[in-house]
Amino acid sequence: MSDARAAREPGKRRLILWRHGQTVWNLEQRYQGQTDVPLDETGHEQARRAASLLAGLHPTAILASPLRRAADTAQALADLTGLPVGYDRDLIERGGGAWEGLTGREIRERYPAERAAWQPPGGETSAQVAKRVGAALDRALDDLPPTGQLVVASHGAALRLGISHLLRLPEETWERLGGLSNCSWSVLTEMRDGGWRLTEHNAGTLPEPVLSDDRPDTGP
Template structure:
């Protein structure tokens, strides 16, 4: 029996708007981010959803609560769905990271799957913990539909793993704030990407392609 996963990126935060790497920093949604969540909530209000899950970080959980409200379902927090731990890079812009960690940053950009961010994680570690969480959710909801609200990095790593793509190229997968992805699992090992980075529910000017 197939499980359909609605995989959602959280709404915009202040650091998204400022193009800063967030990672495990618990940054709240902006007013725009809240509006994005409500827009997606309206779009999904008529879907039959059996469970809602999110990262335990505020930006993901608050987005998930907005989506879950019309369905009267409590959101379950899963720490393993957190964004990649950017360690010493959290709060910095791309240019600031290049200036302070030039050689290490270049190495991570070329080979993030095995390159450890100073004080943080490798992308392979992120993919493994996220995929473990996803597998448990899918196995618990065969024949059902579930919503998972997570982060750009975790969503990219999940989709890369499902499709058998090279993790080192995960940055080629665009993941906008409050975007909707759908993955069907007729069998756990045969995930099918049905919809990718769909933002049709968002108003022009509210799409932010950031980390």
């Protein structure tokens, strides 16, 4: 732990974890993973709308996955706030291996056992993603001042697992945290002991099915 981090007054910082806007592959229910799929027209509109709301939180820094769907989502907020966007490749989505580009139906039919375990052949494990994304968030938070407000634009599975890391949840409980809809966000606030509390989750949307690469909440 750095001296600056040890000396920081706890309980003041806020972290807003923001999923990217809609893509054509989201609509087609294709597993995107680390494939660099851009936002569609609706996704750009979602990003602009969400950015207008998030700007009201007065962010002090913006960080993003370099995949275009996340980077362009972050840019919508940068355009409003004038803040630069930083990038960290450790914030990219879970590697989907053989599943990337396949629809949910194709995954069910071709990989029934792997889907039941939600482990894409040749892809990353949940633990690997939590460690990778968690490390990126930890680095960013080390540089965040005592009253900083950091917005991170990333991906559904990456963010859910990153939240699990920050909350220090045991792996067997990670599935209890629901997914994020396109262009929705979660808010974590710093506690006085230096830990983090989830104060909002999947904000900015009405309750509806989440179209994501993340593990389905229900269904076969």
